[in-house]
Amino acid sequence: MIAGKKCTTNLGLNNRFQMAVRCPPSGPSDYHIRLCILGGHRLGQPPG
Template identity: 40%
Template sequence: MSDCVFCRIVAGEIPARIILKTDTVLAFHDLNPQAPGHALVIPRRHIATLNDASESDRAILGDLMLAGAEVARILGFAESGYRTVTNCNPDGGQTVYHIHLHVLGGRRLSWPPG
């Protein structure tokens, strides 16, 4: 997807502050952090929204979650706590149409979020 900013990050065309790389996912610092620690974890393969994921994507969705936990450990807030969020479509707050997991921590997070 040549017009997808996250696909361009995966391809190395757009720089990012990388936290974690695996064969299936990439994690990097969010450019507009909403918490002291705010990372995005994306699949290397383009999937536009959670609604577009299929049964064949089950493993990659698991990889996203496990990478999110690893990112929280790397950033130092796994033990104190963190939040993972996946937004889907406009009313869910999705602005980049490449599925991604937000990992937020480093402060007490309130509920409800918004």
């Protein structure tokens, strides 16, 4: 989350973004987490 916040600062998305953490299905030896940053346009509620 800290790295994601630094990325949004570099992209100029100051306080106008949402982060979503995903854990996509993968093989038994390939565990990873994906951090999606949504921003750059007006976000509605619910997101999507």
